[in-house]
Amino acid sequence: MISIRRFPIRIALCFLVSFPLWGCASIAQWAAPEKKATTSAPVEFVNAEQEFWTHFHAGHYDRIPQLLETYKRLYVLHPDHPVIAARIGFLHVWHLSERMRMGEPKASVIDDATLCRKFFGEASQLDPKDPRFKGFYAACIMAEADIHQREADTRKGYYLMKDAISDWPEFNLFTGGYVMSQLPWEGSLFDEALEWQWKTLDLCAQTKVDRKQPEYPAYATQDFSGAKRACGNSAIAPHNFEGFFLNMGDMLVKKGEVPVAKKIYSFARLSPSYQQWPYRNMLEDRIRKAEENLPYFRIQKREEISSKNPHLMFHSEAACMACHRTND
Ligand code: HEC
Incomplete structure (x- = not known):
């Protein structure tokens, strides 16, 4: 049993040992280099863009999985390209938003909210000057928060949206x-x-x-x-x-x-x-x-x-x- 006299010493020791560790972890994360954007477009990207706009303007909802595969392959090679990240976000939010086309929407569309939040987060960090990415990022945060019933995230999305509104x-x-x-x-x-x-x-x-x-x-x-x-x-x-x-x-x-x-x-x-x-x-x-x-x-x-x-x-x-x- 811990005696009353020794208890505060244990707490003090624990504090001394864990505080610097906690501090190191935070400082290490804070000091990590930011991901930098590239604007150089690989040739496959130019082809993918053509395909995206053709199918998007024609309303080919059933082509979304194939387009996602194309852009995700590109993303693996170029995780620093804001438009590649944004296209993945757009495809997920399109899939989520027009789920009525499935007749009986699948529950797995909730994943689209999470992925659109993730990829628009990447896109808007890489290109903070594009207010469309920020607006869609905020919208996806709100959509995901609504699914998971996370009020704190709903508020985060709402205030980010206000910021995006002042941008455009x-x-x-x-x-x-x-x-x-x-x-x-x-x-x-x-x-x-x-x-x-x-x-x-x-x-x-x-x-x-x-x-x-x-x-x-x-x-x-x-x-x-x-x-x-x-x-x-x-x-x-x-x-x-x-x-x-x-x-x-x-x-x-x-x-x-x-x-x-x-x-x-x-x-x-x-x-x-x-x-x-x-x-x-x-x-x-x-x-x-x-x-x-x-x-x-x-x-x-x-x-x-x-x-x-x-x-x-x-x-x-x-x-x-x-x-x-x-x-x-
Ligand atoms: C009320 C009309 C309207 C609706 C609804 C709408 N958009 Fe848009 N969208 C626009 C306008 C306007 C632009 C901006 C075009 C510009 O930058 O000149 C735009 C831009 C875009 C772009 C181009 C971004 C780029 O990189 O150039 C994509 C992709 C897009 N929207 C996808 C979507 C998806 C997916 C949805 C459904 C979740 C959607 N939009 C709903 C009007 C709309």
Whole structure:
């Protein structure tokens, strides 16, 4: 038995022995050299990129495993290339987001959240100046935290998203609000997510858009460039304009603001390429059935959100494709 007199000596010894060890470990980690980025692109990367964009724009969801294999092979050889890491992140988040395409989504899609967090973490450390990587990193942290019910990580993702928003508001106000569109409709975070969509519109229109009687036509067809390119359609996101209004309309329906939602949905028609948009029927249907969809959009129980019922764009098979799929 330990005598009372000897006990404090043991603690002191233990402290003396373990503290420097703990200190050494932390200092060694802190002092480790940072991973450095390379920008030199191997020829296989150029080929992989061609393949990625062809299949991504065509909506070939079933090609994701093959594309992941290609990019992971490249990553093993070039773990310091930010775009290779980011593509792996994008492929995982695409797989996770459009899981409705599986009909009966597999539980293993939760791994996609973990891997998209991991690879966007690598990409944004290697290229901290790309606000898209940071925004997707934050979104993946939140998605993973939601699966594992880790509130501390949800907060970490939320604050990183705010940081990403200040880096490129036109892009990340949408991204942040989009991930949060799945939160309960009565909560203050859902309200904030919806306000982030309005703020995107304010920035794109360069004026404060009326929240009750929105008007947008005057700005719809202007030429967006620079940071404002996130407001319009581009080679990367050929139907960004239409997809943005589809999601915002869904969020307004979920909030219960049906007349405003119908107006917002209808702005998608202002796009010059609306007639070629593969999801135009989905949007027209949304306008017709907004009232009916409302209770479905408020469903929070995962097992009740299914392909058999109406569901938010965020949960749908158009979650990424609404903006990225090229014309029919
Ligand atoms: C509301 C429309 C919209 C939705 C929905 C959307 N994106 Fe994007 N995406 C954009 C815009 C806008 C850009 C920025 C293009 C630019 O940089 O000019 C972009 C950029 C990208 C890029 C290119 C990044 C690069 O390296 O150039 C990829 C890849 C991508 N998105 C994948 C996705 C995936 C995966 C999803 C679904 C989880 C998704 N996007 C959802 C609009 C959207």
